Amino acid sequence: GIQVEQSPPDLILQEGANSTLRCNFSDSVNNLQWFHQNPWGQLINLFYIPSGTKQNGRLSATTVATERYSLLYISSSQTTDSGVYFCAVQTNTGGFKTIFGAGTRLFVKA
């Protein structure tokens, strides 16, 4: 099946710093999403981005579908940005499903 790899696995930032999270996927996908999982486990939809670039406040994302990767940018990080960021791709091979990467665990220090 399709493989989704995220990097880095762990990231520690000083408040105010910028960062880039990467998601590589091994095959063509229908769509791609970025999520933030908060400490209570809730998955927060950040971006639905099968291709192109989107921005939402301090966050932005870019997906280059032809090269099978996506990037999530966090600017001016805040302590509330801490948590796990997941990339998930949607494929229709063997039935429609959403497959998650292993996540990037981010900790922002005050």
Added chain:
Amino acid sequence: GAVVSQHPSRVICKSGTSVKIECRSLDFQATTMFWYRQFPKQSLMLMATSNEGSKATYEQGVEKDKFLINHASLTLSTLTVTSAHPEDSSFYICSSLGPLNSNTEAFFGQGTRLTVV
């Protein structure tokens, strides 16, 4: 975005008993829902795809007799963990795609933290 509600958020049960988890789409109809399992500090693993009015499709390695899925209506899917054991303790999350004829953005419930003692 679409709202998916999951209940209960937390449950503790005795070993050998069964636990039912509900997943509802609140403002749209969902012909397909998905059930995931997440162990501590790990990613979400797809367990099964729940189809309204038909049998669920289970991923390889998931015991269909242990994790019973019922999708009896367009707004409700249930996951029943039967004869639960401590190793079934985990975080279970359901999801649904957005409203019919929309894009395929996935929305997730709040999750259920199951502890089997």
